[in-house]
Amino acid sequence: MIQRFIELGEGYGDIFELCELARVNKNRIHRAFIFSSKKQEKEYYSIAIALNPINKANFFPIYICLEGIPKITPVPQRLSTFHETLKELKIVPVQMDIKHSANFVDKGLFYQYVIGILRLNHFIPPLQ
Known part of the structure; x- marks a missing residue:
């Protein structure tokens, strides 16, 4: 199974798009995630479904x-x-701390790192 991140932007429109994707695909949602990461003493959230x-x-x-x-x-x-969208869909997000993407030379390596963490914690299915 190919497990791949599809990156949306970080603005309001992108958040609304992600929320609408969740609503339209509510029967397909496996999990929702809220990741927090730190870069130069500032913390940031990433959200995902x-x-x-x-x-x-x-x-x-x-x-x-x-x-x-x-x-x-x-x-x-x-x-x-x-949070409101997930509450509406009765989904509890998984929250976890991860490394910031700036710690990686390539964004592809960052996504492999996150997929590895998600697999190890059984949040997404293993490769088949």
Whole structure:
């Protein structure tokens, strides 16, 4: 099974797109994720949804808005919008700390790192 991240942007429109993807594909949602990472003493959130493959397709997409939400008080509107959507769909997100993508030479390596963490913790299925 091919497990691949599909990166959306980090603006409001991208968050709304991710939320709409979740609503439209609510029967396919495997899990939702909120990742936090730190870069130069500042913390950022990434949000993502993993969808089960369609029919017998061998593709497991994980849509992500990467590191665009600063960890501040009060909770940023983009993060609360994601929380509201998940609450509406009765989905509890998995929250975890990961390394910031800037720690990797290539974004592909970063995504391999995150997929490895998700597999090791049984949040996404193993390769078949």
